[in-house]
Amino acid sequence: MQHGNEALWLPRPGGRPRPGPAPYTAPAAGELVVRARAVAVNPVDAIPGIARRVVTPWLTYPAVLGSDVAGEVVEVGDGVTRFRPGDRALGHAIGQERSRDRAAEGAFQRYVVLVEHMASRVPDGLGYEHGAVLPLGLSTAAAGLFEADQLALALPSLDAPDRAASVVVWGASTSVGSNAVQLARCAGYDVIGTASPRNFEYVRRLGAREVFDYHERDVGGRVVDALRGRELAGILAIGRGSLPRAVSVARRCEGSRRVASAYPTPVTTARAALARRRGVQVSAIWGGTPSESPVGPALYGAFLGEALDAGRYLAAPHPEVVGSDLSAIPEALSRLRRGVSATKLVVTLPAG
């Protein structure tokens, strides 16, 4: 079946994104196409041109950005077993991955191609704008927590045993952190978070045992105190300035001295070398890795749909809908650059 498609095209790395006609791409084997009803914006979509050349140098232009989408399934490819047309789905659109580099798989368009193993069912009671908040934050948190070369923790499930070990999520009110807290809890770990005081209750609701204010001078000491007598399973360092503080905490705790950083910068490699000499292993997270490892299928295939359905996983952070057409995305990106707090900026798209 043919569908009229439209995409938000980025003509070159520093160019101005504009809506325009796009081809409809039928799903190949293992893929599905969703009619996007809500998309969310992420920092990677908002980076300026020069930085984009550094972060995703392989991307060909014009490109269609966007990782987070929720909508109705309109067509499935050969071998797809978990979805059929008419289903409600969310997914991590992986068009910006080096191995894909494919405009048809960018989220900022009406008809988005997803790979089945990075897509989950959206329960009937959950709005598309809520479903769209999850994918990249979820994948990035999962990459940091579960990939073998990151914290390598046990995977989440609906019946994970309580483990006598703690995970620290530095930046727990971020999108990535909101997912990390929940995933670590669903994997059976005790969680300590950091956030601004206005978000303490929010982070506790996601499952953290204790939350500390990262603005405080001795927040590291308070985190170490909260971990006394427990084994550290690892630290997820999210957000500007979190890595040196996370390394300092890891050095002072018993257990795994691994820190996974979601905010790699040019100095991360130097910091990692320094940390290694002090017995701490620092790794840089890439949110797309679950699409090529067992983590993606374990998460999107075996865990998320059921966990959402059972009310064991929250679609967090809360969506703030900032527009209702592809043309609203550039303003959403401007808003994101100005900063958000425990909020995901979402643009909804019409059903027709």
Ligand SMILES: NC(=O)c1ccc[n+]([C@@H]2O[C@H](COP(=O)([O-])OP(=O)(O)OC[C@H]3O[C@@H](n4cnc5c(N)ncnc54)[C@H](OP(=O)(O)O)[C@@H]3O)[C@@H](O)[C@H]2O)c1
């Ligand atoms: N490597 C990857 O593949 C990948 C993928 C996705 C995201 N990221 C990166 O991960 C980071 C988080 O992304 P996101 O989309 O989750 O961000 P986000 O939700 O837009 O981040 C907003 C939050 O950042 C928190 N925050 C700001 N400065 C902080 C600090 N110094 N320490 C702790 N928390 C701080 C704020 O907390 P309060 O309001 O509570 O103060 C706010 O809730 C970004 O740097 C992003 O570029 C990396």
